[in-house]
Amino acid sequence: xxxxxxxxxxxxxxxxxxxxxxxxxxxxxxxxxxxxxxxxxxxxxxxxxxxxxxxxxxxxxxxxxxxxxxxxxxxxxxxxxxxxxxxxxxxxxxxxxxxxxxxxxxxxxxxxxxxxxxxxxxxxxxxxxxxxxxxxxxxxxxxxxxxxxxxxxxxxxxxxxxxxxxxxxxxxxxxxxxxxxxxxxxxxxxxxxxxxxxxxxxxxxxxxxxxxxxxxxxxxxxxxxxxxxxxxxxxxxxxxxxxxxxxxxxxxxxxxxxxxxxxxxxxxxxxxxxxxxxxxxxxxxxxxxxxxxxxxxxxxxxxxxxxxxxxxxxxxxxxxxxxxxxxxxxxxxxxxxxxxxxxxxxxxxxxxxxxxxxxxxxxxxxxxxxxxxxxxxxxxxxxxxxxxxxxxxxxxxxxxxxx
Amino acid sequence: xxxxxxxxxxxxxxxxxxxxxxxxxxxxxxxxxxxxxxxxxxxxxxxxxxxxxxxxxxxxxxxxxxxxxxxxxxxxxxxxxxxxxxxxxxxxxxxxxxxxxxxxxxxxxxxxxxxxxxxxxxxxxxxxxxxxxxxxxxxxxxxxxxxxx
Numbered sequence: 001x002x003x004x005x006x007x008x009x010x011x012x013x014x015x016x017x018x019x020x021x022x023x024x025x026x027x028x029x030x031x032x033x034x035x036x037x038x039x040x041x042x043x044x045x046x047x048x049x050x051x052x053x054x055x056x057x058x059x060x061x062x063x064x065x066x067x068x069x070x071x072x073x074x075x076x077x078x079x080x081x082x083x084x085x086x087x088x089x090x091x092x093x094x095x096x097x098x099x100x101x102x103x104x105x106x107x108x109x110x111x112x113x114x115x116x117x118x119x120x121x122x123x124x125x126x127x128x129x130x131x132x133x134x135x136x137x138x139x140x141x142x143x144x145x146x147x148x149x150x151x152x153x154x155x156x157x158x159x160x161x162x163x164x165x166x167x168x169x170x171x172x173x174x175x176x177x178x179x180x181x182x183x184x185x186x187x188x189x190x191x192x193x194x195x196x197x198x199x200x201x202x203x204x205x206x207x208x209x210x211x212x213x214x215x216x217x218x219x220x221x222x223x224x225x226x227x228x229x230x231x232x233x234x235x236x237x238x239x240x241x242x243x244x245x246x247x248x249x250x251x252x253x254x255x256x257x258x259x260x261x262x263x264x265x266x267x268x269x270x271x272x273x274x275x276x277x278x279x280x281x282x283x284x285x286x287x288x289x290x291x292x293x294x295x296x297x298x299x300x301x302x303x304x305x306x307x308x309x310x311x312x313x314x315x316x317x318x319x320x321x322x323x324x325x326x327x328x329x330x331x332x333x334x335x336x337x338x339x340x341x342x343x344x345x346x347x348x349x350x351x352x353x354x355x356x357x358x359x360x361x362x363x364x365x366x367x368x369x370x371x372x373x374x375x376x377x378x379x380x381x382x383x384x385x386x387x388x389x390x391x392x393x394x395x396x397x398x399x400x401x402x403x
Numbered sequence: 404x405x406x407x408x409x410x411x412x413x414x415x416x417x418x419x420x421x422x423x424x425x426x427x428x429x430x431x432x433x434x435x436x437x438x439x440x441x442x443x444x445x446x447x448x449x450x451x452x453x454x455x456x457x458x459x460x461x462x463x464x465x466x467x468x469x470x471x472x473x474x475x476x477x478x479x480x481x482x483x484x485x486x487x488x489x490x491x492x493x494x495x496x497x498x499x500x501x502x503x504x505x506x507x508x509x510x511x512x513x514x515x516x517x518x519x520x521x522x523x524x525x526x527x528x529x530x531x532x533x534x535x536x537x538x539x540x541x542x543x544x545x546x547x548x549x550x551x552x
Contacts, residue, residue, distance in 0.1 A: 340441050340466035340528065344410070356440045364442070370464055371442025400410075400467060401419045 001296055002382035008284075009380060010034065019351045019385045024168050024198055024329050024358075024376030026217045029281070033220060036280035037273050048272050049246060049263070059272055066275035067262070073282050074205060075212065075229050080261040083235075084270045087226035088197040089118040091213035092162075094228055094265070095193050096122035097241040099160060102191070105131035108157040112137040112145055113366045114167040114174075117359040119195040119213075123162050137163070138366070143170040143318030144325060147182040154183050154190065161192045163209075165199035169360045169374065170318035171301070171329030173199060176209050191234065201378070202297055202328045204290040210234050216274060221281035225274030228265070235261055242267040293379055297328050300377050300386065304330055307390040308375075313337075313397060317372055331358070331372040334393070336402050339371040345399055349392045410467050413515045417471035423478055424470070425460035432543045435463075436535030438527045443469040447477070447535045451543050455484050466528050468519045473532035479510050480536060485544060492537050499530055 006012045011020075011028040020028060040062055046055040048063045067079045075082065085091045103109070109123045109132055127134050137153050139145045150161070161183065166173050180192045194209035201218050211230040217223040240247055240258050244267040249257045258264035285293070308314055313335030318326075334342050343355035354374040357364045364370060375389065397403050410418075432449040445463035449456055459481050461473040480488050495513060498506040499520050507513050519529035 338442070338464065338466035338469075340443075340468070340525075341410075344466075344525075356442060359440075361439060369442075370444055401415055 002380050002385075005380045008032065012380065015350075017350050019349075019381075019388060021375045021377065021381065021385070021389065022352045022354050023201065023378040023381075024218065024374065025354055026223065027201070027220050027378050028380070029222065029277075030220055030284050032284045033222065033277050033280040037222065037277045040273050040276040045273075047269055062276050063270060063272045066272075066279035069279040069282050070227055071229070073286060074200060074214075077229055078232065081229050081232050081235060083228045083262045083265040084275055085213075085226045085228050086224055086271065087217070088195065088213045088215040089226075091226050091228035092118050092193070092195060093122045094241070095162075095211050095213060096126045098238045098265075099191060099193075100126060100130065100241075101239070103127075103130045103132050103159050106157060107132040107159045108135045108155065109133070109160045109162065110135045110137060110150070110153050110158055111162045112139070112149075112164065113362050114139060114143075114145065114164055114170065114172075114360065115162065115362070116164065116168050116195065116197070117361070118197075119162050119164060119193075120362065123160070132159070133157075139167075139170075139172070139318075142323065143167065143172045144323075145172070145174045145179075147179050150179050151183060151186075154187050156187070158187060158190050161190055162195070163192065164195040164197075165205070166196075166202070166327075166329075167318075167360070167363070168198045168329065169331045169358050169363055169372065171198075171326050171331075171376075172318060172323075173203065173325045173327060180209050198329065202294065216278040216281065219278070219281050220284060221278040222274050225271050225278050232261065235265070240264050240267065244268050246270075288379075294327070296379055297377055298324070300381060300383065301327050301330065303383050304375060304377070304386050304389075307386050308332065308393065311390065311394050314393070317367055317369075328378075329374065329376045331374045333369060333372050334396060337397055337400055339373045341400055342373045342393070342396055345396045346389070346392055349388075351389055351392060353389075410471070411515070414471045414519075415467055417474040417515075418467040421470060421474040423460050423474050423481075424462060426462055427458055427460050429458075431546065432539045434535050434539045434542065436531045436538075438469070438531055441466065441469075441528060443528055443531055445469065445473055445531060445535065447473070447532065447539060449539050449543060451485065451547065454486075454547060456480055456482065456488060461532065465531070468516070468525055468528040469531050472516055472519075472529045475512055475516065476532040476536055479512065485540065485547070488536070488540055489544075492533060492540060495533055496530075496537075499526070499533075 008030040009028045044058045046059040048060040067082045071077045071079045071082045165176050176194050192209035194212045196214040200214050216225040247267040249259050317331040339355035427448045429450045430448045431451045436445050443465040447461045450458040459477045494506045516529045519525040
């Protein structure tokens with residue numbers, strides 16, 4: 001499967017010997033996406049929703065077609081519930097700003113230690129601004145977060161639950177839908193904000209939580225495009241924080257009225273070419289059933305665990321079982337060798353992995369380590385690449401003078 | 404040592420067989436240096452007597468480059484007066500920024516760090532000890548400057 005898919009990616013024609021295992025950071029882009037973006041810029045480029053000429057109308061249609069694709073294929077929402085942003089970080093910051101009026105002194109915002117900094121720092125800031133308190137959710141010993149871990153942290157004071165649907169370090173999927181249903185039985189007012197940046201790369205997703213955020217570039221799309229989507233009644237109730245062109249219904253010298261959804265949250269010209277690229281990425285992926293993709297990554301994850309487990313001094317973070325909830329992302333440490341040095345040795349062999357805390361410093365502190373090495377898989381990765389990874393990894397300690 | 408040492412023998416031996424990776428019994432200044440995103444976390448200790456660095460050491464966690472750089476930095480500074488240290492650090496930082504080799508012609512042992520410094524990600528590892536030393540120097544100047552007054 002992987003060899004054939006690789007041919008769709010011009011990056012790998014340019015770099016045939018690169019083994020790219022940093023997909024949780026960003027994915028490569030298929031020709032289909034590049035072509036769609038190129039076509040848009042060459043054939044349709046104009047500012048959407050503004051001009052009265054054919055090209056602007058076409059650009060508007062392209063943007064709205066992308067919105068519809070995201071809404072229906074990824075989220076099972078209506079298009080009006082999908083707001084384009086520049087990426088997940090911007091979406092999560094926007095979510096925190098939009099929810100600010102609902103937060104008061106002494107309220108609680110719940111986050112987990114698994115969160116990427118982009119789903120932690122905006123809430124830290126919000127808590128500071130409003131005199132609210134961050135409360136923490138910890139995973140069980142396998143790195144999993146389920147209803148049992150979340151429910152006891154919720155209280156009458158909890159206004160927001162900000163939770164990732166998949167750790168970008170441990171690779172554990174989190175069933176936000178069940179968690180959301182369970183906590184809302186007792187606390188219907190809590191707004192659940194889901195960071196789906198990693199989970200969407202591996203799973204098709206239904207509308208979960210109240211607000212959901214992700215980036216296009218981890219899903220074979222371009223950088224600079226992301227989504228904030230959510231429950232219609234909630235989005236309708238919230239006031240825009242960014243204002244300007246394109247988001248208004250009426251403007252007087254004194255005030256304005258905001259446009260209806262989704263435009264009221266899209267001040268300024270939207271990244272249309274990015275949206276077009278994201279739509280193409282979703283189309284590209286939909287040539288396979290999501291089960292086929294999931295199963296492929298699942299088997300490759302299992303194979304990677306099996307191959308790396310034999311390496312002397314290598315310890316996985318979190319769970320080593322081949323749990324169905326663990327997919328695509330594996331992090332580990334190697335005794336006596338700093339993760340940076342591991343990544344540098346791999347880089348010399350053209351194997352791209354991530355080393356450091358992967359923007360999840362709190363999780364690393366929780367695990368009692370400074371840094372780790374992360375391998376993250378995509379459908380163009382193959383078992384042969386994993387064999388090469390294991391081969392190089394098994395020589396790292398020796399190479400750095402340890403054996 | 405292994406012949407195939409990855410970063411080059413000089414750099415790796417600085418990290419693996421460091422003579423300055425130690426904790427001091429007499430400490431006049433201690434400073435932590437952190438590269439949060441890499442996970443480098445070193446502690447540098449100085450013992451200053453009569454305006455001169457008589458002993459120093461570093462401990463903590465870091466990659467090969469961070470530790471080698473710490474070893475080179477400490478080895479270079481021990482025995483020097485605070486005024487000399489200020490000049491060395493200034494020249495080192497100017498070299499990092501400009502790449503002009505004449506800035507470090509008096510202490511060529513740092514040139515082994517050049518390729519790390521040229522790498523935008525690893526530069527942080529290679530300069531961590533030197534930034535830490537800069538902070539220590541300011542602290543020591545303040546401490547001993549005030550005593551003289």
